[in-house]
Amino acid sequence: MRLSKAFIPTIKEVPKDAVDASHVLLLRGGYIRMVGSGIYEMLPLGQRVLRKVTEIIREEMERAGAQEVLMPALLPASYFQETGRWDVYGDVLFRIKDRRGGDYHLGPTHEEIVTDMIRRDLRSYKQLPQILFQIQMKYRDEPRPRAGLMRGREFLMKDAYSFDVSEEKAHESYGTMREAYHRIFQRLGLDYRIVQADSGAIGGDTSAEFQILAQSGEDAIVACTSCDYAANVEVAEASTEGAARPEDAAGEPLERVATPDTKTMEEVVAFFANENVTLQDTIKALVYLVPGEEPQFVMALVRGDRDVNEIKLARYLGTDEVHLASDADVREQLGTSVGYVGPVDTKGMRIVADPEVAAIVDGVAGGGDGHHYRNVNFGRDFDAELASIRTVGDGDCCPRCGAPLRSYRGIEGGHIFVLGTRYSSAMNATFLDESGKARPIVMGCYGIGVTRLMAAAVEQNHDEAGIRWPLPIAPYQVIVMALGKKAEIFAEAEKVYQALAAEGVEVLYDDRKERPGPKFKDAELIGIPLQVRVGRDAADGFAELVERASGQAQKVALDAVVPTILGKLRAGGGR
Ligand code: ATP
Numbered sequence: 415m416r417l418s419k420a421f422i423p424t425i426k427e428v429p430k431d432a433v434d435a436s437h438v439l440l441l442r443g444g445y446i447r448m449v450g451s452g453i454y455e456m457l458p459l460g461q462r463v464l465r466k467v468t469e470i471i472r473e474e475m476e477r478a479g480a481q482e483v484l485m486p487a488l489l490p491a492s493y494f495q496e497t498g499r500w501d502v503y504g505d506v507l508f509r510i511k512d513r514r515g516g517d518y519h520l521g522p523t524h525e526e527i528v529t530d531m532i533r534r535d536l537r538s539y540k541q542l543p544q545i546l547f548q549i550q551m552k553y554r555d556e557p558r559p560r561a562g563l564m565r566g567r568e569f570l571m572k573d574a575y576s577f578d579v580s581e582e583k584a585h586e587s588y589g590t591m592r593e594a595y596h597r598i599f600q601r602l603g604l605d606y607r608i609v610q611a612d613s614g615a616i617g618g619d620t621s622a623e624f625q626i627l628a629q630s631g632e633d634a635i636v637a638c639t640s641c642d643y644a645a646n647v648e649v650a651e652a653s654t655e656g657a658a659r660p661e662d663a664a665g666e667p668l669e670r671v672a673t674p675d676t677k678t679m680e681e682v683v684a685f686f687a688n689e690n691v692t693l694q695d696t697i698k699a700l701v702y703l704v705p706g707e708e709p710q711f712v713m714a715l716v717r718g719d720r721d722v723n724e725i726k727l728a729r730y731l732g733t734d735e736v737h738l739a740s741d742a743d744v745r746e747q748l749g750t751s752v753g754y755v756g757p758v759d760t761k762g763m764r765i766v767a768d769p770e771v772a773a774i775v776d777g778v779a780g781g782g783d784g785h786h787y788r789n790v791n792f793g794r795d796f797d798a799e800l801a802s803i804r805t806v807g808d809g810d811c812c813p814r815c816g817a818p819l820r821s822y823r824g825i826e827g828g829h830i831f832v833l834g835t836r837y838s839s840a841m842n843a844t845f846l847d848e849s850g851k852a853r854p855i856v857m858g859c860y861g862i863g864v865t866r867l868m869a870a871a872v873e874q875n876h877d878e879a880g881i882r883w884p885l886p887i888a889p890y891q892v893i894v895m896a897l898g899k900k901a902e903i904f905a906e907a908e909k910v911y912q913a914l915a916a917e918g919v920e921v922l923y924d925d926r927k928e929r930p931g932p933k934f935k936d937a938e939l940i941g942i943p944l945q946v947r948v949g950r951d952a953a954d955g956f957a958e959l960v961e962r963a964s965g966q967a968q969k970v971a972l973d974a975v976v977p978t979i980l981g982k983l984r985a986g987g988g989r
Pocket residue numbers: 523554556563564565566567568569571826827828829861862863864865866
């Protein structure tokens with residue numbers, strides 16, 4: 415493709431409202447344009463990248479035995495009504511009326527539709543297992559679309575669904591998909607971690623996220639520096655180290671001390687500085703309101719140096735969310751201001767404590783307005799239900815192997831899930847087993863955010879000047895640049911371009927009548943992996959070969975350019 419003829423509208427300035435690197439660079443590089451909030455179009459370069467990402471995913475799905483289908487994006491409400499999701503999906507669902515007043519919606523995900531596809535025509539255990547997938551636009555009216563392709567309201571997803579005769583077989587399909595995902599993320603050249611996404615409470619791996627590591631990621635994850643344990647902080651298990659109480663710890667007598675102006679844990683520690691009290695000796699107490707038919711107040715306790723993880727707390731309490739109680743509610747319930755709450759006099763309030771709190775010997779805890787208790791001991795001075803409710807992070811130990819954990823930010827690129835019979839039971843999708851008995855099909859679902867992966871790849875591969883595409887997903891593998899004014903330079907560059915194209919190399923040719931400066935800038939910005947710079951040296955029979963990612967440059971004889979490029983493409987997985 416000749417740049418003089420191509421539609422690649424690059425932009426010099428940083429577009430308004432774009433902050434994340436992927437958003438800025440995909441706009442500036444002429445890859446995407448916004449049509450409306452969270453709605454984007456692919457320009458020619460963007461479409462080439464998307465096609466490559468899609469093709470890798472399709473190849474690996476098919477290699478794993480999955481079959482491609484295409485379901486409608488426009489859906490009658492009846493399917494979501496069957497499972498109750500028409501009501502619970504809320505504002506995220508794009509709802510539509512047709513001309514007769516019938517209810518429709520745009521598909522945010524397709525469990526119901528694929529379950530219906532299977533129940534129509536599948537009868538016997540002999541037809542199982544099946545794995546179906548599609549690559550299709552999804553529609554979600556996200557409350558906060560952000561960062562271009564990262565969180566859109568229309569976005570391309572690969573969604574796959576597995577159907578099996580039993581829970582055990584469903585886990586086999588899950589394992590197959592998990593392997594396929596590894597191959598996909600590796601081939602895309604992404605640095606990722608597979609992250610436990612369920613609490614693991616039922617033992618075993620039934621849900622995992624593929625997280626692409628990036629500073630701008632929305633998700634907080636922790637990963638072990640030694641073994642392969644990694645988890646979303648929403649579910650990360652805390653190591654039990656430090657949660658054991660020394661057996662011979664008798665404890666000094668409980669004492670209530672006036673501690674004016676000590677509302678934060680740090681101020682408390684400073685107040686007791688003479689007595690060697692550290693943050694680890696203090697008990698942080700927070701009061702939460704648990705919504706429900708009968709709203710309930712619950713006190714959560716963690717060690718002073720820790721934070722309550724509200725998602726873990728909510729899960730333990732069997733609810734979707736908890737909210738910090740207001741100052742007024744705390745005053746009404748406990749007769750104190752928020753800064754002096756503690757577990758000793760709670761007037762019967764339910765208390766949930768992290769196991770580390772139970773291990774504190776002679777701790778310090780709030781004791782009502784202007785006071786703290788000294789020598790507080792679990793079991794003797796207060797009781798509590800023990801549950802892991804703290805946030806795990808840097809400095810914690812791995813719950814599997816004990817090595818240090820590290821925290822990262824991540825972008826959720828994919829999510830795999832054993833669904834069980836939730837949809838098949840609700841929709842009566844059954845098969846006849848060997849004895850002729852009808853049983854619900856056991857399902858799994860597996861998503862990848864295709865357009866999000868494109869953005870994530872840029873987050874991981876860029877510098878100030880622009881994108882540095884990994885070879886397997888670059889829109890073009892090579893850009894040939896004619897640098898200078900002389901006709902001979904253009905003639906030599908043209909020859910190189912033609913020769914590369916004849917070899918089937920995906921090559922862009924900057925044949926524009928421009929100065930070298932803007933040509934360099936554009937090449938860096940759009941991020942083609944290999945540059946062939948044909949300039950003054952062409953008269954002596956040489957060109958310069960530059961790798962965009964490393965900046966490495968090498969002088970190559972003009973007639974050696976093609977074989978050198980072909981060698982690099984083979985080495986980089988580009989052929
Ligand atoms: P998130 O927590 O980021 O909202 P999700 O849990 O809603 O994701 P799934 O329903 O599991 O996501 O969808 C499968 C994949 O689709 C996700 O792993 C993610 O990569 C991608 N995805 C989800 N929502 C969006 C969106 N609004 N824009 C782009 N990609 C998305």
